[in-house]
Amino acid sequence: METLEVDLAERSYPIFIGQGLLDRADLLAAGLPQPRVLIVSNETVAPLYLTRVRAAFAAAGVEALDVVLPDGEHFKDWPTLNRIFDALLGHRCERATTLVALGGGVIGDMTGFAAACYQRGVPFIQVPTTLLAQVDSSVGGKTAINHPQGKNMIGAFHQPQRVLIDTDSLATLPAREFRSGLAEVIKYGLIRDLPFLEWLEVNLDALLARSPAALAEAILRSCRNKAEVVAADERESGERALLNLGHTFGHAIETGAGYGVWLHGEAVAAGTMMAAELSQRLGWIDASLVARIGRLFERCSLPVVGPALGEERYLELMAHDKKVQGGRLRLVLLRAAGRAVVSADAPVADVAAAIAARCRAGAVPFLESAHG
Template sequence: MNTHVVRVDIDHAPYDILIGKNLLATATAIGQHLRQPRVAIVTNTTVAPLYLSQLVFALQAQGISCQEIVLPDGEQFKTWESLNLIMDALLTERAERKTTLIALGGGVIGDMTGFAAAIYQRGVPFIQIPTTLLAQVDSSVGGKTAINHPLGKNMIGAFYQPKLVLADLDTLKTLPDREFSAGMAEVIKYGLIDDLEFLQWLETHIDALMARDETLLAEAIRRCCENKARIVAADEKETGQRALLNLGHTFGHAIEAGLGYGAWLHGEAVAAGMVLAAYASAALDHLSAEDVQRVIKLLEKARLPVISPNLGAEQYKALMAQDKKVDAGRIKFILLRQLGQAYIGELPETAIDAALSAGCEVVK
């Protein structure tokens, strides 16, 4: 299989995403991007036994010295405390301004390592090696880094671009089914936002994709990265259209916070959140009932939750009011004008209520 290259054209810091096989095991692309033959690899206890020694071996063979920082695994560890573990480790080993941080793992590792790179000594280079489908199509592209706060997800962070992203298909082989599905939620998101043709392509190939056909997966990842790269290059700091990428996320973040981080995977919450956004769009007469069912059906085939937990309308609203997209007290929602055409808008109370009553679990 050929390696796909997607260029992310951020003004001041363009970089490449490589998508293919055998990227991690050779690590040749990494060596070319270092400012000194020294890296610190941040990973977690799940990924380390699978890929860390392979990566370290490939880097050491190029004469690169490697510090290993292994964190506990899970969204509930995306905290100040974990970030501080990275800082302590870097300072103890005297990592320098030219030392490159490498994020080896999923979205949580990528977000935390990117943020650590943004603030260690006011900024050091970093490289992403996303090992989950979700991270490959979404969180490793675009430079959003963050940690969570008890009062809100991703509330503390920075916009900070990597020097290089390696999306190695080999790492998807070991991905648990539930994580794989969570990644498909973000894949489907790109179709819903502004690529109807891709949505149709996904409907055609969903079964083969779920069977992890590598050629189709590489194609899907490339297409998602291209979509995201285009949106991010036009609006790095999310002053406008980049917010479209948050389709399903305002509801989704409320689900994650309401259930406690880690109970649902991020992608699962986004899937159920996209269904709520679809119901809300239907309440505004943008989508038909058939459109909503089409969204639900595709997500179901990707083995994702389509019914949201019943937190109660008040708790949903309180949690959503904490969202970063709030402006002068008004929550900005990402809604669908039609399938494949998202927009940023406000939701009347009645539409929120309609969406929640259609999309939430019925409490008996």
């Protein structure tokens, strides 16, 4: 088992990465303020892992309540979040009750937001079971739900007590979900870690075959990057925004196509290609790097073009981005392989041209053949 620390002074916490962690009562129950937790999971993950996690808590003498939500990005909304509050109040949970997020990014974001708001803040633990959640969303304390007009628009910064990443749980992950997670892994290489990008190019086949050694290495290096960025800039006043490479375009795709139609990582892959295309148009990177990034995504069967929503609709959706300042769109763009910057310099015409160049009528988020 590997252990990383997210260094945030009094809000610091450990990330544990290894096999079989879902059964580790010692890690799950350590330091609970009260021997009572509410596990939040979804209808896909609960049948696979809920019994095991409940048993681990029981072994540690902890009463484990649970609430099982429907699965999918389109349930990342208030009515579904409210089911967590109903469960908390129905069970008379107190300020010392700990929430446990057992699932992917949607479960982690909603459980974290519920923990941020219930009685103005209770502790929570992240137990991510998807690659995307393990390498990205479970670390760093960003929590949110969606609004019909924009993704992740209503949320809070609320750091977990710890993150338990059981790499064994990836064995049951559907191919499409797994590949979606790889988009966020590749992101770290692109924005700040050229050696990792090169490692990914060499080891991608092993990763796609879900080699435990390759997975452990990719997750560790991703989490280390994430932990470093979050420790330096918890509230995204600077460097942390770089983690949003491809996300402004990607959120527009997710919202515009309807929540859940494109998986987050799929939208980020197409969005990253738009950002790369724009970086090239600005003369910051050359075509060979754009092609190099596209090859990596294509090896993962990830999309390199977005849906044809129309450039106007893209720009309208992007205007809701949390990085907009003074009406100016701030985008994460590439200066080189392994180096991203936040820039408000791109003329709107170039942004529109980059979108146009990288969207296609009939674009689909995944190829059935690659994921069957």
